[in-house]
Amino acid sequence: MLFIVGIPLFYLEVSLGQFCSMGAAKCWDFAPIFKGVGYSMIAISTLVTIYYNVIMAWSQFYFVVSFTDKLPWDSCDSSYNTDDCSLKWPLVECTNSNMQQMSNGTCFDASGFLGIYNTSLFEDVTGRKRVSPSEEYWTYNVLNLSSGLSDVGSLRWYLATSLLAAWVITFLCLLKGIKTTGKVVYFTVLFPYAVLLILFVRGVTLDSARKGIEFYIKPKFDKLKDAKGQPTLEATRRINLKD
Numbered sequence: 001m002l003f004i005v006g007i008p009l010f011y012l013e014v015s016l017g018q019f020c021s022m023g024a025a026k027c028w029d030f031a032p033i034f035k036g037v038g039y040s041m042i043a044i045s046t047l048v049t050i051y052y053n054v055i056m057a058w059s060q061f062y063f064v065v066s067f068t069d070k071l072p073w074d075s076c077d078s079s080y081n082t083d084d085c086s087l088k089w090p091l092v093e094c095t096n097s098n099m100q101q102m103s104n105g106t107c108f109d110a111s112g113f114l115g116i117y118n119t120s121l122f123e124d125v126t127g128r129k130r131v132s133p134s135e136e137y138w139t140y141n142v143l144n145l146s147s148g149l150s151d152v153g154s155l156r157w158y159l160a161t162s163l164l165a166a167w168v169i170t171f172l173c174l175l176k177g178i179k180t181t182g183k184v185v186y187f188t189v190l191f192p193y194a195v196l197l198i199l200f201v202r203g204v205t206l207d208s209a210r211k212g213i214e215f216y217i218k219p220k221f222d223k224l225k226d227a228k229g230q231p232t233l234e235a236t237r238r239i240n241l242k243d
């Protein structure tokens with residue numbers, strides 16, 4: 001897809017823009033039959049702008065709540081955390097002779113539950129999945145996801161405020177037209193690279209960074225056959241530990 005569609009289309013877009021030095025609607029004057037393509041681009045840009053501002057709102061929210069000693073998605077102790085929160089299911093070796101390996105992948109000793117010694121066994125037998133505290137923070141605290149489209153849920157006022165701020169920033173960037181936009185891109189184009197560089201250095205210096213890089217780079221070709229993707233949260237059944 002990258003070579004057949006992605007790069008040719010991107011190249012067309014960039015070179016056509018350079019060639020015309022005009023907006024998407026005017027650009028097709030040299031081939032009026034394609035005018036619809038220009039209008040479609042404007043329609044698509046409108047949709048993209050709407051959902052990109054939502055992503056900006058989320059980013060701004062995380063930016064603000066990050067100014068704290070202890071990140072709120074650092075633990076499993078908050079009220080919104082479920083029993084599946086991964087820190088409640090530590091990974092253990094369970095090879096010691098006074099430890100007992102249960103058939104559901106958990107490990108016990110005389111003092112009680114120690115953790116999980118085999119995650120795939122645990123997931124197969126119990127139907128449960130360990131969920132990282134950051135994911136639970138996102139799903140249950142930030143978004144407070146409802147069960148589906150039919151259930152709209154309540155307004156998250158801090159996300160709504162953040163979304164308004166995103167639109168105000170967008171408006172201010174465009175207020176003076178191309179003059180300010182040209183200046184703003186110095187920041188918006190360069191700053192992500194600074195952040196990516198910081199995240200890269202931070203990432204590769206973490207424990208087991210190698211495993212993460214391998215997971216990221218190594219293609220799993222059987223995933224191409226799987227159009228369904230990840231199992232949903234709803235699909236994880238709750239079964240008692242002792243079962």
Ligand SMILES: *[C@@H]1O[C@H](CO)[C@@H](O)[C@H](O)[C@H]1NC(C)=O
Pocket residue numbers: 118119120121
């Ligand atoms: C975990 O359990 C599965 C299923 O019984 C088994 O195939 C796998 O080898 C186990 N993995 C480890 C690391 O013991």
